[in-house]
Amino acid sequence: MKLSDSGFxxxxxxxxxxxxxxxxxxxxxxxxxxxxxxxDLLKLNKGSLIELEKEADEPLEIHVNDxxxxxxxxxxIKDKLGIRITDIVSLAERLENxx
Numbered sequence: 001m002k003l004s005d006s007g008f009x010x011x012x013x014x015x016x017x018x019x020x021x022x023x024x025x026x027x028x029x030x031x032x033x034x035x036x037x038x039x040d041l042l043k044l045n046k047g048s049l050i051e052l053e054k055e056a057d058e059p060l061e062i063h064v065n066d067x068x069x070x071x072x073x074x075x076x077i078k079d080k081l082g083i084r085i086t087d088i089v090s091l092a093e094r095l096e097n098x099x
Contacts, residue, residue, distance in 0.1 A: 029072070029083050030061040059086055067097050 013021065032052030044050070059071035062083060072083040089097070 025064050026066070028063045028066075030063060067094070069094065 032054030034050055034052050036050075059073060060083060061068055062070040062072050062085065068089055070085045070089060071087045072085045075082045075084045
């Protein structure tokens with residue numbers, strides 16, 4: 001294993017995977033969701049609160065190209081927010097999500 005620029009160990013990348021390493025992917029973190037009627041949505045203004053269906057201690061969902069990949073928790077890195085991965089979805093679950 002070798003160290004990457006970020007200081008983490010990384011495994012050698014197989015030659016046939018090198019072509020894919022520069023493909024951009026959309027990564028998003030989902031805090032929660034709620035279903036609202038249009039009338040309630042139109043009542044929102046600055047300072048309004050939206051109560052999500054997720055409990056405060058539940059992990060956030062990390063999605064790659066709209067597919068669930070992992071779960072994590074919010075961390076502070078200097079003056080920015082970050083996500084620490086706490087669990088990665090199993091290969092079987094990831095394959096199921098592709099359907």
